[in-house]
Amino acid sequence: MAGTRWPLAALLGTWGLTRLLLLLFVLRVFVFPGADVTTDVSVIYHGWYEVLRHGTFPLDDVTWQYPPAAALAVLAPGTLPFLDYPTAFFLLALLADLAVLSLLGYAGRRPGKSPRGAWVWVAGLPLLGPTAYARYDVMVTAVAVAAVYAGARRPRVMGALAGFGAMVKVWPVLLLVGAVRLRAWGAAAATAAGVAALFAVAMPGAFAFLAFQRDRGTEVESLGALVFHVARHFGWRGEVLLNYGSVEFLGPYVALVSTAALTLACAVFGWLLLWRLAATRFRPHSLADAAFTAVLMFTTTSRVISPQYMVWLIGLAAVCVSFRGTRMGRPALLVLAATLVTVLEFPIGFSHVVVGDWYGTGLLFLRNGLLVAATLLAARRLWRSTVPADRTAPLPGLPTRTKQAPVSP
Numbered sequence: 001m002a003g004t005r006w007p008l009a010a011l012l013g014t015w016g017l018t019r020l021l022l023l024l025f026v027l028r029v030f031v032f033p034g035a036d037v038t039t040d041v042s043v044i045y046h047g048w049y050e051v052l053r054h055g056t057f058p059l060d061d062v063t064w065q066y067p068p069a070a071a072l073a074v075l076a077p078g079t080l081p082f083l084d085y086p087t088a089f090f091l092l093a094l095l096a097d098l099a100v101l102s103l104l105g106y107a108g109r110r111p112g113k114s115p116r117g118a119w120v121w122v123a124g125l126p127l128l129g130p131t132a133y134a135r136y137d138v139m140v141t142a143v144a145v146a147a148v149y150a151g152a153r154r155p156r157v158m159g160a161l162a163g164f165g166a167m168v169k170v171w172p173v174l175l176l177v178g179a180v181r182l183r184a185w186g187a188a189a190a191t192a193a194g195v196a197a198l199f200a201v202a203m204p205g206a207f208a209f210l211a212f213q214r215d216r217g218t219e220v221e222s223l224g225a226l227v228f229h230v231a232r233h234f235g236w237r238g239e240v241l242l243n244y245g246s247v248e249f250l251g252p253y254v255a256l257v258s259t260a261a262l263t264l265a266c267a268v269f270g271w272l273l274l275w276r277l278a279a280t281r282f283r284p285h286s287l288a289d290a291a292f293t294a295v296l297m298f299t300t301t302s303r304v305i306s307p308q309y310m311v312w313l314i315g316l317a318a319v320c321v322s323f324r325g326t327r328m329g330r331p332a333l334l335v336l337a338a339t340l341v342t343v344l345e346f347p348i349g350f351s352h353v354v355v356g357d358w359y360g361t362g363l364l365f366l367r368n369g370l371l372v373a374a375t376l377l378a379a380r381r382l383w384r385s386t387v388p389a390d391r392t393a394p395l396p397g398l399p400t401r402t403k404q405a406p407v408s409p
Contacts, residue, residue: 008105011118015101018126019094025130026090034347037134042086045136048074049085057205063245068199068206069167073136093133096142097125100315103145107322112284117322120332124314127339128307129347135308140169141315144291147175148319151287155179159187167195171295171312177272178290180282217248217258219304220353221345223368224257225249229361240354246304247354264301271379272297279386285323286386292316292328293378296335300371307346310339327381334374341367 025032026041044063051058052071058064077088100121108115125132132138147161158179165172166188176188199206218224220240228236228249238251248254272294279286295316299309317332345353345363352360 007115011105011115011122015098015122018122019097022126022130022133023090023094026133027087032130032347035350037129037131037347038086041089041134045074045089046085049078052203053078056203057208059205059208065209065245067167067170067209068203069164069195070136070169071199071203073139073168076139089136090133093136093138096139097133099142100138100145100318103142103149104318104322107149107319112324113322114324115322117318117320120318120321120336121314124318124336124339125311127336127343128310128314129343131307131343131347132311135311137169137308137311140165140172141311143168144172144175144312145315145319147172148288148291148316151175151179151184152284155181155184156187159184159189160191163188163191164195167192167199171298174294174298175291177276177294178282178287180287217243217250217303218254218261219246219248219306221307221364221367222261222303222305223300223372224261224303226361226364226368227257228254229356229364232356233358240356246306258303261301261303265298268297268301275383275387278383278388280388281386283325283385285320285326286382288316288319288323289326289328289378289382289385292320292331293375293382296331296371296375296378300368300375305368305371307342310335310342314339327385328378331374331378331381334370334377338367338370338374341370 021030024030026038028036028038048058048061048064048071051061052075057068057071076092077083077085080088080091083091101118104118104121105115107113108118125138143161143165147158147165150161151158159176162172162175162184165175173188173192176184179185196206218228220229228238228251232238236252238249238254240247241250242248243250275290292313295312299305299313302309313335317328317335320326320328321332341363345360345367349360349363353364354360
């Protein structure tokens with residue numbers, strides 16, 4: 001008994017100390033180096049809050065690029081009227097963080113599970129610095145973690161959570177990639193449709209975000225942006241401007257690179273479809289592994305890789321490694337390394353990224369390189385663990401293993 005108390009005490013103690021430090025940073029008791037990441041909450045989110053609480057979406061603000069249920073996250077601090085808006089938001093982010101830890105901690109004590117997942121979350125989230133609490137992504141991640149854990153025994157609950165999460169920030173729909181029961185998909189579709197209809201009737205402009213999202217360009221931290229970071233040193237004449245809520249490249253060939261990113265995302269979708277048709281060996285961890293791989297693939301190939309996207313990957317990586325049988329341990333470590341580099345480029349070194357000097361460009365090459373490596377490795381391991389060895393190799397040039405005896409699903 002005493003042997004289990006000590007690891008639990010260490011886990012909770014580490015969580016408490018690191019989260020206290022995050023709160024001190026977002027409350028500006030201590031000043032974190034680099035840009036002030038809390039202005040998104042105190043200025044942008046608070047401004048949206050003032051519009052949303054009057055029953056309409058911010059139709060004239062192109063930076064509103066979220067599905068309609070994102071309004072719930074922005075309005076949530078209003079449930080704590082005794083606190084100012086930023087403080088209430090940060091407190092809710094802390095509670096969402098604690099919810100994720102509770103889910104991982106409970107799962108880690110179950111048969112076939114491991115406490116490693118809880119440790120990945122406790123150690124990984126602070127690597128992102130105050131950005132972790134200065135965006136609402138930790139709240140969405142809590143929903144996603146609950147959905148993945150529900151998937152094995154309660155597919156309808158998983159579907160409902162994934163559908164609701166998709167109405168908050170789209171990406172949780174990818175959690176369904178590895179779902180083997182149609183009930184999960186049906187529940188997701190019903191929940192998403194219900195939430196969408198409710199907002200469409202209750203609040204004007206619920207889907208204006210679609211046009212704003214469509215018109216986005218190539219954000220300076222994305223994989224495609226590396227082309228222009230290098231090209232600037234060889235005479236490319238373009239600009240870096242705040243556009244549609246993020247710092248983007250504008251100028252010659254930007255549209256071409258953005259189109260290439262969308263084409264790559266379509267290729268990712270095609271690979272996932274091929275995997276889903278070929279996979280026959282599903283184990284308890286396969287659902288989590290597939291969700292992690294899918295989100296990692298779409299994040300890496302996106303036209304925008306905002307720092308807060310790492311919160312999603314840390315959460316799903318933690319779920320994966322909480323299963324003793326997972327093969328996602330190394331991709332999870334690569335994601336943690338990428339998170340550490342992310343905080344070095346934003347907010348600490350973001351001025352170097354915007355200017356495009358070799359220091360800022362080098363950080364982006366390192367961070368995005370780690371994400372690409374994690375993506376390729378995760379895809380390869382997902383394929384090999386779920387697809388019989390006599391099927392097609394997952395990626396060109398990657399050999400398949402010798403034929404093995406089939407394993408029961």
